[in-house]
Amino acid sequence: MNDSFGILQSLKRIGVDPQNPGTSTGSVWMDSGESHLPSYSPADGQLIGKVQQTSAETYEQVITQAQMAFETWRTIPAPQRGEVVREIGNALREVKADLGKLVSYEMGKSYQEGLGEVQEMIDICDFAVGLSRQLYGLTMHSERPGHRMYEQWHPLGIVGIISAFNFPVAVWSWNAAIAWVCGDVCVWKPSEKAPLSGIACQKIVSGIFAKHGMPEGISNLIVGDYKVGEWMTQDTRVPLISATGSTRMGKIVGKTVAERLGRSLLELGGNNAIIITENADLDMAIRGALFGAVGTAGQRCTTTRRLIIQENVYEEVKSRLASAYSKLVIGNPLDEKNHVGPLIDQDSVKNYLRAIEKVKAEGGKAVVEGGVLEGPGFESGCYVKPAIYEAENHFEIVQHETFAPILYLIKYKTLPEAIALHNGVPQGLSSAIMTTNIREAEAFLSAAGSDCGIANVNIGTSGAEIGGAFGGEKETGGGRESGSDSWKAYMRRQTNTINYSTSLPLAQGIKFDI
Ligand code: NAD
Numbered sequence: 001m002n003d004s005f006g007i008l009q010s011l012k013r014i015g016v017d018p019q020n021p022g023t024s025t026g027s028v029w030m031d032s033g034e035s036h037l038p039s040y041s042p043a044d045g046q047l048i049g050k051v052q053q054t055s056a057e058t059y060e061q062v063i064t065q066a067q068m069a070f071e072t073w074r075t076i077p078a079p080q081r082g083e084v085v086r087e088i089g090n091a092l093r094e095v096k097a098d099l100g101k102l103v104s105y106e107m108g109k110s111y112q113e114g115l116g117e118v119q120e121m122i123d124i125c126d127f128a129v130g131l132s133r134q135l136y137g138l139t140m141h142s143e144r145p146g147h148r149m150y151e152q153w154h155p156l157g158i159v160g161i162i163s164a165f166n167f168p169v170a171v172w173s174w175n176a177a178i179a180w181v182c183g184d185v186c187v188w189k190p191s192e193k194a195p196l197s198g199i200a201c202q203k204i205v206s207g208i209f210a211k212h213g214m215p216e217g218i219s220n221l222i223v224g225d226y227k228v229g230e231w232m233t234q235d236t237r238v239p240l241i242s243a244t245g246s247t248r249m250g251k252i253v254g255k256t257v258a259e260r261l262g263r264s265l266l267e268l269g270g271n272n273a274i275i276i277t278e279n280a281d282l283d284m285a286i287r288g289a290l291f292g293a294v295g296t297a298g299q300r301c302t303t304t305r306r307l308i309i310q311e312n313v314y315e316e317v318k319s320r321l322a323s324a325y326s327k328l329v330i331g332n333p334l335d336e337k338n339h340v341g342p343l344i345d346q347d348s349v350k351n352y353l354r355a356i357e358k359v360k361a362e363g364g365k366a367v368v369e370g371g372v373l374e375g376p377g378f379e380s381g382c383y384v385k386p387a388i389y390e391a392e393n394h395f396e397i398v399q400h401e402t403f404a405p406i407l408y409l410i411k412y413k414t415l416p417e418a419i420a421l422h423n424g425v426p427q428g429l430s431s432a433i434m435t436t437n438i439r440e441a442e443a444f445l446s447a448a449g450s451d452c453g454i455a456n457v458n459i460g461t462s463g464a465e466i467g468g469a470f471g472g473e474k475e476t477g478g479g480r481e482s483g484s485d486s487w488k489a490y491m492r493r494q495t496n497t498i499n500y501s502t503s504l505p506l507a508q509g510i511k512f513d514i
Pocket residue numbers: 162163164165166167189190191192224225226227228229230233244245246247248249250252253267268269270300301302401403429471472476
């Protein structure tokens with residue numbers, strides 16, 4: 001492979017072999033006898049490596065080892081588990097440049113965003129360390145004399161993590177760092193489109209568990225497509241499945257896990273909008289919309305897909321956005337002069353082209369026309385032009401998440417109408433209003449405002465900090481992970497009542513004497 005960006009050196013420094021097995025319980029890597037999954041870079045179409053997929057047999061070995069590891073890990077005091085996670089954060093600091101580069105090359109996001117993704121991993125480790133001393137339960141006043149009531153939080157067991165291609169490492173860390181301090185063990189199935197990033201993470205963390213004398217099986221990796229994911233979703237030994245990906249996947253996973261009365265934490269697709277009112281600071285609105293719509297080539301769950309613009313500023317926003325789009329430089333994501341990198345693969349390019357056809361067929365008008373780029377530098381066939389179309393909110397294609405840089409412009413007259421348009425889609429992840437008017441801002445944040453899990457004022461929809469709970473409503477799946485009290489999803493709550501009196505009164509004053 002032509003390695004002008006030094007990927008092979010980065011892989012070597014992290015300890016990743018381009019022909020790596022994909023099944024691991026920590027320091028142990030298993031030969032599954034299965035075929036190898038190729039990983040191609042969308043940046044230049046080159047084969048980066050091949051990862052051996054997990055077999056049914058090695059999956060069983062992983063789960064058995066994870067069960068055994070849980071018996072030890074759950075008894076380690078949470079602050080000591082936090083100490084291990086603190087060292088994982090430090091190890092990530094040391095490999096930030098190499099891992100960021102691999103993420104950028106394997107997934108296609110810019111190098112800056114690759115670094116940002118690793119920084120999120122470091123941040124969540126720091127958060128989890130603090131959390132390891134704050135897994136608080138409440139105490140309650142018992143109605144019975146001589147009784148004490150309180151609740152405590154215990155670890156659940158094995159957390160199955162299924163992740164999407166677009167955040168190939170950060171989403172795992174949001175789950176794993178928190179699950180580990182909670183006393184759980186993790187089995188991770190990364191996206192089949194970014195398996196080497198998964199291997200890199202497993203290599204980075206496994207040495208740290210070993211150094212602390214911890215058993216194999218606290219951090220586990222399995223590799224393969226949806227079938228490998230299904231082994232976990234159907235497995236009663238995995239009490240929690242945290243799945244990030246499309247709504248289509250979430251509906252299947254949610255149903256499968258519910259059928260066995262397991263728990264699922266679903267982080268699914270978005271259809272995020274920014275309302276730009278006539279009181280907006282338009283410089284900020286344009287900047288927020290631009291990064292939101294074209295950053296990561298429109299492949300973030302929080303990407304801005306709709307702009308709902310007040311009619312008095314509509315034409316100005318439209319022409320300023322078109323002008324900003326004309327200055328975008330598209331190309332290799334590792335070259336820092338480029339603003340927009342490739343889509344993940346050619347299937348994704350087909351979806352992008354289908355969406356453009358569809359919006360036009362439904363009556364949409366191009367403001368900035370899309371298209372696929374060809375020629376030197378675009379050999380992978382995955383580079384597309386960020387596009388803008390004037391559309392109506394009710395168009396079938398506008399109701400749907402297309403995972404590509406296509407932005408729809410929608411006009412409104414009054415704020416209640418804008419909020420109704422905003423909420424009038426099946427998804428409910430991220431949302432924003434651009435306004436300097438406090439009444440408009442508060443109305444948007446009120447119970448009658450945005451129906452999303454994330455609602456911002458004068459910030460775009462794209463991206464989030466780890467300190468808040470991340471996730472969305474409706475077809476986004478309802479899950480919350482990362483900050484705030486999201487940790488509760490990874491633990492089971494136990495209510496304890498202790499009688500220190502010499503009598504045995506029943507609750508609600510019930511008499512039962514013989
Ligand atoms: P995808 O649904 O195709 O795949 C996601 C993961 O699910 C992969 O690991 C895949 O192998 C696995 N999978 C698919 N079907 C499965 C099944 N039936 N059983 C078990 N596992 C299964 O998604 P993708 O193309 O990788 O990612 C893009 C999607 O992810 C977008 O819709 C995006 O909005 C969403 N996403 C959501 C969030 C969030 O936090 N809400 C974050 C990132 C991405």
